[in-house]
Amino acid sequence: MKLWEDKIRQVVPYVPGEQPQIKNIVKLNTNECPYPPSPMVEKAIREYNTAELRKYPSFVCRELKAALRKTYPVTDDMLFLGNGSDEVLALCFMTFFNSDKPVLFPDITYSFYDVWCDLYNIKYKRVPVNEKFEITPEDYFGENGGIVIANPNAPTSICMPLESIERILQNNRNVIVIVDEAYIDFGGESAVSLLDKYDNLVVVQTFSKSRALAGIRVGYAMAGKELVDALEAVKNSFNSYTLNSLSQTAAAAAANDVEYWEDCRKKIMATRSRMIKELSELGFETLPSSANFIFTTNKNVKAAELFEFLRSKGVIVRYFNKPRISEYLRITVGTDGEVDRLVEEVKNFVG
Amino acid sequence: MKLWEDKIRQVVPYVPGEQPQIKNIVKLNTNECPYPPSPMVEKAIREYNTAELRKYPSFVCRELKAALRKTYPVTDDMLFLGNGSDEVLALCFMTFFNSDKPVLFPDITYSFYDVWCDLYNIKYKRVPVNEKFEITPEDYFGENGGIVIANPNAPTSICMPLESIERILQNNRNVIVIVDEAYIDFGGESAVSLLDKYDNLVVVQTFSKSRALAGIRVGYAMAGKELVDALEAVKNSFNSYTLNSLSQTAAAAAANDVEYWEDCRKKIMATRSRMIKELSELGFETLPSSANFIFTTNKNVKAAELFEFLRSKGVIVRYFNKPRISEYLRITVGTDGEVDRLVEEVKNFVG
Numbered sequence: 001m002k003l004w005e006d007k008i009r010q011v012v013p014y015v016p017g018e019q020p021q022i023k024n025i026v027k028l029n030t031n032e033c034p035y036p037p038s039p040m041v042e043k044a045i046r047e048y049n050t051a052e053l054r055k056y057p058s059f060v061c062r063e064l065k066a067a068l069r070k071t072y073p074v075t076d077d078m079l080f081l082g083n084g085s086d087e088v089l090a091l092c093f094m095t096f097f098n099s100d101k102p103v104l105f106p107d108i109t110y111s112f113y114d115v116w117c118d119l120y121n122i123k124y125k126r127v128p129v130n131e132k133f134e135i136t137p138e139d140y141f142g143e144n145g146g147i148v149i150a151n152p153n154a155p156t157s158i159c160m161p162l163e164s165i166e167r168i169l170q171n172n173r174n175v176i177v178i179v180d181e182a183y184i185d186f187g188g189e190s191a192v193s194l195l196d197k198y199d200n201l202v203v204v205q206t207f208s209k210s211r212a213l214a215g216i217r218v219g220y221a222m223a224g225k226e227l228v229d230a231l232e233a234v235k236n237s238f239n240s241y242t243l244n245s246l247s248q249t250a251a252a253a254a255a256n257d258v259e260y261w262e263d264c265r266k267k268i269m270a271t272r273s274r275m276i277k278e279l280s281e282l283g284f285e286t287l288p289s290s291a292n293f294i295f296t297t298n299k300n301v302k303a304a305e306l307f308e309f310l311r312s313k314g315v316i317v318r319y320f321n322k323p324r325i326s327e328y329l330r331i332t333v334g335t336d337g338e339v340d341r342l343v344e345e346v347k348n349f350v351g
Numbered sequence: 352m353k354l355w356e357d358k359i360r361q362v363v364p365y366v367p368g369e370q371p372q373i374k375n376i377v378k379l380n381t382n383e384c385p386y387p388p389s390p391m392v393e394k395a396i397r398e399y400n401t402a403e404l405r406k407y408p409s410f411v412c413r414e415l416k417a418a419l420r421k422t423y424p425v426t427d428d429m430l431f432l433g434n435g436s437d438e439v440l441a442l443c444f445m446t447f448f449n450s451d452k453p454v455l456f457p458d459i460t461y462s463f464y465d466v467w468c469d470l471y472n473i474k475y476k477r478v479p480v481n482e483k484f485e486i487t488p489e490d491y492f493g494e495n496g497g498i499v500i501a502n503p504n505a506p507t508s509i510c511m512p513l514e515s516i517e518r519i520l521q522n523n524r525n526v527i528v529i530v531d532e533a534y535i536d537f538g539g540e541s542a543v544s545l546l547d548k549y550d551n552l553v554v555v556q557t558f559s560k561s562r563a564l565a566g567i568r569v570g571y572a573m574a575g576k577e578l579v580d581a582l583e584a585v586k587n588s589f590n591s592y593t594l595n596s597l598s599q600t601a602a603a604a605a606a607n608d609v610e611y612w613e614d615c616r617k618k619i620m621a622t623r624s625r626m627i628k629e630l631s632e633l634g635f636e637t638l639p640s641s642a643n644f645i646f647t648t649n650k651n652v653k654a655a656e657l658f659e660f661l662r663s664k665g666v667i668v669r670y671f672n673k674p675r676i677s678e679y680l681r682i683t684v685g686t687d688g689e690v691d692r693l694v695e696e697v698k699n700f701v702g
Contacts (some may be wrong), residue, residue: 003525003551004525007450008447009447009581011588013586015587019406030407034405036401036405045396046397050392050601053601054386054563054565055378055383056566059370083590084590086590086592098358115588118588119585119588119589174355200353212405214404214405214406215405215407216596227359234362234364236365237363238467238470239441243568244566244567244598246595246601247595
């Protein structure tokens, strides 16, 4: 043992989906958008004056906030920007979850939530989803130190109706409720419309999914000014400049191109319907998806075996060897061509 | 008081130098490089395939690590990359400073160190620098929970000789010693050569100063594999993808252009000598600088007044209203033209 070893923090980190560097694979494991970002992003990057990179980025992010205001009914002081929605969520956990009572989240959800709780020594309690993998609002009405709900939830893909989110808010006026809307743009209804009524609500979104910009790492929270101010203070105690200049420029260009964004979302939702239907014909039961991925199972197929088979054929999907969901696969909605490849290989496996 | 207010984290954040959006100012307050980044950066950004931005960035960062290996005698598993050296340092504090004993750093140093300690509830003790603003190695030989030294130190600009760093390491084998080398490329000698001998050493550097890339937010730590592994685990408990794709590309291009980098450094050091000489003729005493800024005082001038005067003339420098240094100004080394403007306005003031 090294002399300094007892000073080192020991943690169990989150494990993201693999990023294989193999050519010609069909990569349906990390819920990226199958389409490139808006052509306006390319234009903005090409025209960017790189001499400006010698300077620190703006931390006001005026241009990017103005672009977001085109879509969301918020003011600049209701927007908090970060280095991907993971950073935004991590800073939210640190800022808002400071209670002796446990923070609540579903037992089946984004597996970063318990990692952040462990990192910041936040007490938490996993609340089981029902047998249909749905979240039951009443389960969140008891005493707690805060709530975080992914809506649509991951990896289940199921979206709660806005009324259920509102009931959770109504019954939790004395804690912060975070709604993680990474996948909201594929059929769900955003809680952003509730910000006026609930000053304890934080809505988190990302450029990584529907805006096709996972590579630039931009996420944002929308909340009342007081909560955004508290987030900014914690952020400024961690890293003054979390959002680099090029990512700000790219994100603003994407947010300004509302038409392209809506077109992308529609295409993905159409492909999703077809994908669910074709897998259904092969015996798969798929949870009702409002995300850019599906969560599917087949009574006659071992999910782990299908996962390995697909992998051997160059089709990468996500398998979680965890209680309750070990017979499911999470599959990103790809292009129509990618989904054809997937369905073909699944056919080969189920025979 | 809001019902949820007691759950909100209260912090006193770090305050970075202002970023005024006024044209034609001479901005000598945040130690940015006065020259644009290498032309290779522009080329790399222009040629970047923006369609790739739909995918998550590489977290292996092979290209960028290979570029850094051109300059530093390290292997890939000795390199930890982050969203600016502030993020790297924040994660280092969280990973390495877990002791009941206080972490030590100078009383006059980078003012983010105590902010991070407060954020992570790390005990710390400020060790006074001597009357010449020098760090005394012996002051760091007692029991402690870890050490962080900026070398060259900020805002003093003074660099410790490598032998002094080594003596601190020799007398602290049971804690982690972080050497923050944000300004090392302007005349100092890096502790990276000591990594082979001291497995408790962490050297942190940045692309924001000598590489003229403050806008892309890339910093890195160099340390033994065990320390880098511990850092990676904490990073992966916070945010899996801290370094976006475009910043990786830009940083790799800059690190590969060693010739441009050396040329930039030489120009800045030459301008610094002239700047110190010309201010000396106006009665200024400047600490011996190994950084891209100077720390200067004048018995006949109130520093706060000169700061305000320069500001009114569009020359922005940095003033710290803090014990021991309230009669000093920190001034970034600009282009020759910017330094001419500065000296001219100082002349007008001292008259």
